[in-house]
Each structure stands twice: as structure tokens, then as C-alpha cells.
Amino acid sequence: MRIPVPLNALRAFEAAVRHRSIKEAAAELGVTPSAVSHQLRALEELLGVQLLKRIGARLEPTEAGRRLGPGLSQGFDHIAQAVAAVRSERREGPLRVDMLPSFATQWLSPRLARYPFERHGFSLQISTTQEGVDLAAGEADAGIWLGAGQWPGLVAERLFQASVDLYARPGHVGGTPRERLRALRASNLFVSRHCPGWRDWTDSLPAGRFEPACVTLVDSGGLTLQAAADGAGVAIAVAELADAGVRAGRLESVFGHRMPVGMGFHLVYPPALREDRRLGNLSRWLHAQAAAMRAEPSGEGETDDSLACAGR
Incomplete structure (x- = not known):
């Protein structure tokens, strides 16, 4: 059944009649007393009856108010209980x-052998998307996203800074930097359409501007480095993710020219999950792995057969 009056007005009345005070109702609801008064007047106008009257310093319900108040209190109690049950269920299940x-296969997967899945409070449900999900709507509990760290209404913890570089199959091109640059001008450049800063990278080489014969933009980040590893061309990619292919011997940096792009990978979540134990467990583990990565020389460490360029 559709409620024929605004829910906020009903909440204001229920709190006011329970506290017998507009000021205390406003404090509970997190609004100003004038806002509560406005909602009460609007409700009385919609219903066509007086619900509250002031007797001395306190509010007292009228006969109509006494009939309406208990039903609203019971209804809001049922809503609160339903929400609490869902919240409790989510906090006990795996963190989504x-x-x-590319992050899942290139950065996370080589490290998952060190993740304590067997410990209580560490269960995960991992999903991968190119476009992201609506965390505020509950489509996932948290995200590990690439960006500047500013997502309205969400908390973002930076894990590590991102940089980009140019990659090719080992031995694909040789010679001095200028000789490599001349040879690569006949190459096809593969790049994700979401890969940050790649156009700035082409202008930043000390040996001169990189102008490929053809630029192939793809939506799938994994295709860029796979194409480079297969010898179909070269790829500009996020270096911290391409390191897995370098360690596996499938890729090499053409110029060894990493350029920061002003973005990073962040653990992102709604403020309501700040105290969630599962999120705290994952956050501490991710930050420890990121710190260990920064301490490692590039291209050394774990190996991984899959290749992917970041791209959202």
C-alpha cells in the first residue's frame, strides 16, 4: 500500500510525540527544530487534523495524535529490525x-596464496567489472579502483601510486633508445581506452616523441599486453600491473621509462563500513602487500602467466 503522506513527516511526528519535544526529536533525526516544525505543520495540513498541542513547555498529542503515534512507532520498529537483520547478515557473510x-589477475592473484582465507572474518567474494558498481546502493561492499581518490560519499584508502610504461615482447626491438624509437614508429600501439596518461607518456620520452603508425584502442585491458606479448605490436600499460608479465619473461619495458600518472589504486567503501571487521582485515592485508611491492625491484618476485593492462 502506498503511503499518502511524506515518510519524513511521519518520522518527524513519531519522534516528536515520543520525546514530547521538537528539540529532542530534531536531535534524534539529525535536523534542525525548524525542519521538524515544518514537517509537523505539513503533516497536519495533509491529514486535516491537529496532531500535537503545546501544554506548558511540553508537547502533548491530541486525540488524533494518540491514535496515530503507536502505529507509527510499531511500523518504524519493524523497519529498524528488518534493516538490522540484513546488516547483521551482510556483516557475517563474505566481504563483496x-x-x-586486470588488477585481479595481475596484482591480486599472485598474492592470494598469502591471504588467510581460513581465518574467521577474512572471507571474500570477488567480482570483476570494467565500469565499477554502485557501492552506495549495496551492489558490493567495497571496491579496489583506479583513480585520483575522490569518489563522492565514499572513503578511499590509497594502496599505491600508478605509473605507465611501454611494453613489448622480449627482443621485439633493440638498439639505442633513438634506434628503438625510429623502429617503433612503424609499430601498432595497443592501449586501453581507459589507461590513464598514455598520451602524456608518448610526449615524455627523452629520446623524442613516440609516434606509432597506428593506435588501436580497446575496451578490454587484458588485450593490450597480450597483443604485445604475442608480437602484434607494443602496449602502453599500468606498470605496476605489467610487472607480472615482465617477471614471467613474456614482456619487457622498451625504454624503462615509467611515468607517474597522478592516479593510484584505492580501497573504496561507504563510510558505514568503517568499523566493519572484515573490511579492516582486508585493508590491513592490502596495505601490507602494497608496502612489500614498493620494497621489491620492478619485474622481480612472483610470476603469473596471464597478462592485463589496467582499464576501467
Whole structure:
């Protein structure tokens, strides 16, 4: 059944009649007393009856108010109980985490052997998307996203800064930097349409501007480095994710020219999850892994057969 009056007005009345005070009702609802008064007047006008009257310093319900108040209190109690039950269920289940496919395969997967899945409070449900999900709507509990760290209404913890570089199959091109640059001008450049800063990278080489014969933009980040590893061309990619292919011997940096792009990978979540134990467990583990990565030389460490360029 559709409620024929605004829910906020009913909440204001229920709190006011329970506290017998507009000021205390406003404090509970997190609004100003004038806002509560406005909602009460609007409700009385819609219903065509007086619901509250002031007797001395306190509010007292009228006969109509006494009939309406208990039903509203019971209704809001049922709503609160339903919400609490769902929240409790979510906090006991696995933490649902959204991330880029490239991050999952290139950065997270080589480290998952060290993740304590067997410990209580560490269960994960991992999903991968190119476009991200609506965390505020509950489509996932948290995300590991690439960006500047500013997502309205969400908390963002930076894990590590991102940079980009140019990659090719080992031995694909040789010679001095200028000789490599001349040779690569006949190459096809593969790049994700979401890869940050790649156009700035082409202008930043000390040996001169990189002008490929053809630029192939793709939506799938994994295709860019796979194409480079297969010898179909070269790829500009997020270096911290391409390191897995370098360690596996499938890729090499053409110029060794990493350029920061002013973005990073962040653990992102709604403020309501700040005290969630599962999120705290994942956050501490991710920050420890990111710190260990920064301490490692590039291209050394774990190996991984899959290749992917970041791209959202």
C-alpha cells in the first residue's frame, strides 16, 4: 500500500510525540527544530487534523495524535529490525569486493596464496567489472579502483601510486633508445581506452616523441599486453600491473621509462563500513602487500602467466 503522506513527516511526528519535544526529536533525526516544525505543520495540513498541542513547555498529542503515534512507532520498529537483520547478515557473510579484471589477475592473484582465507572474518567474494558498481546502493561492499581518490560519499584508502610504461615482447626491438624509437614508429600501439596518461607518456620520452603508425584502442585491458606479448605490436600499460608479465619473461619495458600518472589504486567503501571487521582485515592485508611491492625491484618476485593492462 502506498503511503499518502511524506515518510519524513511521519518520522518527524513519531519522534516528536515520543520525546514530547521538537528539540529532542530534531536531535534524534539529525535536523534542525525548524525542519521538524515544518514537517509537523505539513503533516497536519495533509491529514486535516491537529496532531500535537503545546501544554506548558511540553508537547502533548491530541486525540488524533494518540491514535496515530503507536502505529507509527510499531511500523518504524519493524523497519529498524528488518534493516538490522540484513546488516547483521551482510556483516557475517563474505566481504563483496569489486575490482578491475586486470588488477585481479595481475596484482591480486599472485598474492592470494598469502591471504588467510581460513581465518574467521577474512572471507571474500570477488567480482570483476570494467565500469565499477554502485557501492552506495549495496551492489558490493567495497571496491579496489583506479583513480585520483575522490569518489563522492565514499572513503578511499590509497594502496599505491600508478605509473605507465611501454611494453613489448622480449627482443621485439633493440638498439639505442633513438634506434628503438625510429623502429617503433612503424609499430601498432595497443592501449586501453581507459589507461590513464598514455598520451602524456608518448610526449615524455627523452629520446623524442613516440609516434606509432597506428593506435588501436580497446575496451578490454587484458588485450593490450597480450597483443604485445604475442608480437602484434607494443602496449602502453599500468606498470605496476605489467610487472607480472615482465617477471614471467613474456614482456619487457622498451625504454624503462615509467611515468607517474597522478592516479593510484584505492580501497573504496561507504563510510558505514568503517568499523566493519572484515573490511579492516582486508585493508590491513592490502596495505601490507602494497608496502612489500614498493620494497621489491620492478619485474622481480612472483610470476603469473596471464597478462592485463589496467582499464576501467
